[in-house]
Amino acid sequence: MRKTIVFLAMAALMLFGFTAVGDVTAGEAKVVATIQTGPEWTPPERGEPLTIPEVHYRVKHSPYRSELVRSGQFLFNDASWGLQGEYSCAACHYERGQSTGLIWDLGDEGWGSWKNVKYIRGGRYLPPFRHEGFTGHPDEIVGATSSIDRVCGRDPGFVFRSENWSADRLEALIAYIRSLEYTGSPFRNADGSLTEVQKRGMKTFYDPKVGCANCHPGDPMDKRGMFGDGQTHDVGTGRVGKYGFRSTPGAVFNTKALDAGVDPYGEEYDVPIIGLDLVKEFDTPTLRDSYASAPYFHDGSAQSLIQTIDNSATEKDKHGVTSHLTEQELQDVVEFMKAL
């Protein structure tokens, strides 16, 4: 009897033990079903990569065919075509076509010249596209960026380090980027009119003595108002070295950081590291959607809209004549810009 009990107890223990092991041992995860909720879809073929430098290749201005734009949206979000699958276009420009607001030294104007990630919604409306305004033709590759040249593998392809793209895939990506629209401001009255503060700011904005509208012309009630002149200007943001413009590729100077004893390469620094620029004139950006496109200026040196006009990030009175304005007047102009 005792033997039987011991035997049964041992059998029960063994059974429990095996069950417990079965519970904790990981099985292999696998897809057991796929529930289709819309049309099946496959991405465009990779195709034959272009063998000519893309900067000389122009994609025709295709109509915004839905399938083409969607293919472009896929390519914009797909990381698998990079060298190791590290990131996609959306890593910097967001899946919404906006901006992470990071600054990068992409080497497109020589090393040491950090550039603010461009807000690309509505980009097709206001060429030129690069911060320096070097790329002007609206049908040039992603015009909104001859940097797609590098993105797509011209030169060593510093950014994505991928192979060149085929013409079809480039066309799709460009169609998507060109079809991105401004979001429109959430800061206006519900009926789309300006608030009282925004109207006050508008008055200052259009004051010829202040001069904002000289380079940022537009009517806030006109959806075609771009608030940019498509020209380049020196507004006191070009970073000029002691002996003129940058002469040493790769050299980084951040005088404020150095004065403060901060290592500009250090990982603790939470403010953009400012390099030296190739030129001191930069493309006038549109003010449409400026509420969503921080930070500002070509190098992201203005973290907020107020810093673009209070002379803290520019030479005095070079980006509009604003030094005589009160704090309230400056804030009103900010509120007006947020409404565009």
Next chain:
Amino acid sequence: MKKKSLCSGLLSAAVLSLALIFIQTADAGYIQGTRVQSEHPSPFSISISPDGNTLAVANQSGHSVTFIDAKSQKVTGEVAVHDQPESSVFSRDGKTLYVCNAESDSVSVVDVASKKETKEIKVGDWPCNIKLSKDGSKAYVCCSGNMWNTVDVIDTSRNERASVIELPDYGPRDIAISPDGGTAACICDTAGSINRAVCFIDLASNKVVDRRPIRHSANLRSVVYSPDGQYVAVTYMKPKNWLPVCEAENGEVFTNNVAVIETKPHGKLAQLPLDELNNYDGTPYGLAIDPQGKYLYIAVRGMHRVTILDFDKIRDIMISNTQEQLDSYTDDLDFVNHYLVQRVPVGLGPSWLALSPDGKYCYVCNYFSNNVSVIKTPL
């Protein structure tokens, strides 16, 4: 007479065709960020009812929500909401669904039984995520506009915006409620910052009580609490933008990580890599953890797969390492092998996922494939 009939017939046909075209286009959504219409719904996020029987898929381009019966795995209906829905959550009784309409700046209240929108609640700029309080009496809405820093609170008994939680950072992108219901962890994807943060909110006072920056972080996308409430996990990308890109080794201009943070004051923070050499997890997105706290599931939008991590092993790493040691693992491309369980290929563009209440099934919505992958988990 015949001519007249022919003419009127042709005219009617033309009017009918035009009406049909109008009906189709009026109902069609558009591709995100554009005004280009698309027949593709583009499922972006997925939520599951508390009883696990119903799935709700928010269709970003379709401007609608698709309901799926989880048992039969069949589509049971679709309801039109507003522009660019990006997230949804079921009420505790499963009868109501709250849907964030990102571009309409609103939350739709949907009656699940009749599959009809019963109310639209206006909220702040770009609502992209919504979670319920533990008792279900409130819904917390992340208003993620670049110049917006609020979580709007909806009273679910009246379905009205009741209050607003102000955050120190812009761009609140996702929020998780602690298991005891007392605290929320909200990730803020502040444009321009290279040290983006998790804000801990005391839900009794609606005040931020702690802020934990994640060094060198961008694109914070999702946050979850571990079931014991001791950790939160956050998906994000790590930009290497303090270097000229030509100096970024192996092209790792970005790396892809999950941050694991001890929720106790001054707790440790690990920035754990998801990448291996030649096999990066580009653009990690939605997160989920099973009820036992054993596995962490990450939808990898750019690489079209779900990465499964062993959270027990991650917990061991958190306990047995100092902060300094944890910091040293951040860029180690071998380290993921300590806690990687499996990478499961799914459809194209998986953005968000949801687990069944028992954690045995993981539902992943694939944005570009227009489908939902059902994964049998290792549990």
